[in-house]
Amino acid sequence: MESKYAFTNAASKLKKPTTLVTFSTSNPNKRSISEQSPAKRILLAENGLAAILSQRKSLPVYAVRGRILEEIKKHSTLIIIGETGSGKTTQIPQFIHEERLDKEGRIGITQPRRVAAITISLRVAQEMNTKQGEIVGYTVRFEDVTSENTKLKYLTDGMLLREAISDNLLMKYSVIVLDEAHERTVHTDVLFGIVKQAQKTRKERGLKPLKILVMSATMDVDHFSNYFGNVPILYLEGRQHPVKIFHTIQPQEDYVFSSLVTIFQIHREAPANHDILVFLTGQEEIESMAHHIRLIARDLEGKAPPLRVYPLYSSLPSHQQLDVFRPTSKGMRKVILSTNVAETSVTISGIKYVIDSGMVKARSHHPGTGLDILKVQRISQAQAWQRTGRAGRESTGYCYRVYTRKEFESLPKNSVPEVQRCNLTGVVLQLLALGINCVSFDFIDKPPRESLIAALQQLKQLNAIESVDSPALTKLGHQMSQFPLDPRFSKILLAAKDYNCVEEVISIVALLSSESVFVTPPNKREEALSARQKFVSSAGDHITLLNVFRTFSKISQKKQWCHENFLNVRNLQYASDVYTQLLELCKRCKVPLSSCGQDIDKIRKCLVTGLFMNVAELQRERQYITVDTRQAVTIHPSSVLFGSYPPFVLFTEVVQTGRCYLRQISTIEPEWLLEIVPNYIRNHKLSFSSVS
Known part of the structure; x- marks a missing residue:
């Protein structure tokens, strides 16, 4: 069946012909994707606590509360598979607490994404009639909303891993719930091994036992069960609302434009308060589409319900993320443009329609070249089903996949685990801080050996370990492990006191x-x-960013000033919050606050202490070659140095998006390298005459 929706005015804004995206409802797997009444509505319902309690009792998981608790009591490790919307994430931790199975310890519930940890914590606090930060709290990077009274703690997997550095047996916890395990983030994969070992060690030493629950909607359950010692698997079923799936009749050349067209096909015909969730790949793409939606919506005033557009991506400040979850005003429609942060755990009430672009932005690290390849690619079938499951949480839903049925069938079943495709330097540093040899660590899926060796080599060059063959953290390495940052940035922060530029580097x-x-x-x-010109520094992007931040910090009318200067107030406010947290961490590491004023040479020298492996040298043919890996690269067009050709540049990252681009660049003097990292320079042949 083809879609009956069409619109005529939207395409003109993008200078493309008017387009109708046609869909088929045929389902390749004949699989019923359906959802129950809202499991995790984020904001308090109009009828207050009584309505929330009523919703709790209507969830599929609530009906089998006794059986779940019986299985949890019986087994030290349990895998729980439950449909999206069954209520497992919000309810099972409450069941455990109500039954006092947590005893004197906490229940830690990990989430792959900070958005989920924050919003689910808020929902559970409301259900338990308590303030966030008391019995129920959360911890994400640079934000801790917990207290000594917190019993249910929602936190990102990265934050629990950081806690394990100071408490490798996780003694504060009686129960660890590893939620959304199918996402297989690098931190989740490491946590599997950490909690498995902590449970074993606590049992051997006669310490209080640790229960482990691994939860997901979809995953390779046999693989996980075998890893934890053939543990039992509990399947949750429940009443559900169906989601009708549409695929396009023909392949779409431009998934962004096709998604935009589909939004307005729905908007012209669907009743008000039937909200739309669109999956896109990144902030820039989301902001651009939001701009076009607002332009087109003006032309439709009086012909369709008023339209509000909300972006959703991981770097949004918490208060901006929460705006997404506010109920839509009567007679309006909300369109949420999200990255894959909304794929799992996060439930947004009112969503009737999901538009799945079928694409995701994924990063792959190649240790041989040092390249991070950041590219937009097809999702897996597991991701497609997760996205579909976001619709119909309160009634029958609809999912429009902007790709054909044949294209869906050609997608890989599951995504490649992040641990097998990312830079492992930070993870290896954290494992070493735990006293664990990364080469022999019990990964559920082993990362490539060359990635592990490359990570150890980088830590050796940063003086975080003594040697690659028998790695042990130096005093500097232990300090670096205290920061939730890329180890190179941790090194820069710790070195800043020697250059009297701590404030600028933070x-x-x-x-x-x-x-x-x-x-x-x-x-x-x-x-x-x-x-932008008023902030630009000839020294490069890092000092340009510093100029922006210094001015932003002094301005009182921040939103208006950002608007006038084409700056993103949300991202600057987030950076300001991070600054505060890093300042506190520096104090703990006895790094006193200092400022070098306008002496930018000190700042750039300090950057060299951690990023000396990220130096590129200009060649005669006006092309740059990275000093470390001899990779041909070019300056990214977004850099303030684009179009100029300084002899040597230091860069934050090199990303391949068609060509190999250097991003976030500063000019440096070659003699600084000999002064700061003489051993590194001796091991690399450079052509500049001043280093000899």
């Missing part, structure tokens, strides 16, 4: 931890570039 690292602060609207490109 600012730069905080900005590098955020998404881009610059906004370049397609229709105001020249104005945006002109406004």
Whole structure:
């Protein structure tokens, strides 16, 4: 059956012909994707606590509460598979607490994404009629909302891994719930091994036992069960709302444009308060589409319900993320443009329609070349089903897949685990801080040996370990492990005290931890570039970012100032929050606050202490070659140094998106390398005459 929806005005804004995206309802797997009444609505319902309690009792998981508790009591490790919307993430930790199975310890519930940890914690706090941070709390990077009274703690898997550095047996916890295990983030994979070993060691030493629950909607259950010692698997079933799936009749050349067309096909015909969730690949893509939706919606005033657009991606500040979950005003429609952060755990009430672009932005690290290949690629079938499951949480839903049925069938069943495709330097540092040899660590899926060796070699060059063959952390390495950062940035922060530029370096690292602060609207490109000039430094992007941050920190009317200067106030505010947290961490590591004022040479020298492996040298043919891996690269067009050719540049990362681009660049003097990292320079042949 083809879609009956069409629109005529949307395409003109993008200078493309009017288009109708046609869909088929045939389902390749004849699989019923359906959902129960809202398991995790984020905001308090109008009828207050009584309505929330009523919703709890309507969940499929609530009906089998006794059986779940019986199995949890019986087994030290249990795998729980439950449909999206069954209520497992919000309810099972409450069941355990109500039954006092947590005893004197905490229940830790890990989430792959900070958005999920924050919003689910809020929902559970409301259900338990308590304030967030008391009995129920959360911890994400640079944000801790817990207290001594917290019993249910939702936290990102990375934060639990950091806790294990100071408490490798996780003695504060009686129960660890590893939720959304199918996502297989690098931190989740490491946690599997950490909690498995902690459970075993606690049992051998006669310490209080640790229960482990591994939960997901979909995953290779036999693989997980075998890893934990053939543990039992509990399947949850329940009442559900069906989701009708549409595939396109023909392959779509431009998934972004096709998604935009589909939004307005739905918008012209669907009743008000039937909200739409669209899956896209990144912040820039989301912001661009949001701009076009707002333009097109103006032309439809009076012909369709008023439209509000909300972006959702991981670097959004918490208060901006929560805006997404607020109920839509009566007579309006909400369109949420999200990355894959909304694939799992996070439930947004009111979503009736899901538009799945079928694409995701994934990063793969190649240790041989040092390249991070950041590219938009097809999702897996497991991801497609997860996205479909976001629709119909309150009634029958609809999922429009902007790809054909044949394309769906050609997708891989599951995604490649992140541990097998990422830079492992930070993970290896954390394992060493735990006293674990990364080469012999019990990974559920072993990463490539060359990736592990490359990580150890980088830590050796940073002076974080004594040797690659028998790695043990140095005093500096132990300090570096205290920071939730890439080890190179940790090294820079710790070195900043020697250059009297701690304040400046914290600012730069905080900005590098955020998404881009610059906004370049397609229709105001020249104005945006002109406004940016007042911040530009000839020394490069790092000092340019510092100039922006210094001014932002002094301005009182921040939102208006950012708008006038084409800057992203959300990302700058997030960087400001990170700055505060890093400042506190520096104090703990006895790094006193200092400032070098306008002496930018000190800042750039300090950057060299951690990023000396990220140096590129200009060749005669006006092409750059990386000093470390001899990779041909070019300056990214977004850099303030684009179009200029300084002899030597230091870069934050090199990313392949068609060509190999250097991003976030500063000019440096070659003699600084000999001064700061003489051993490294001796091991690399460089052509500049000043280093000999």
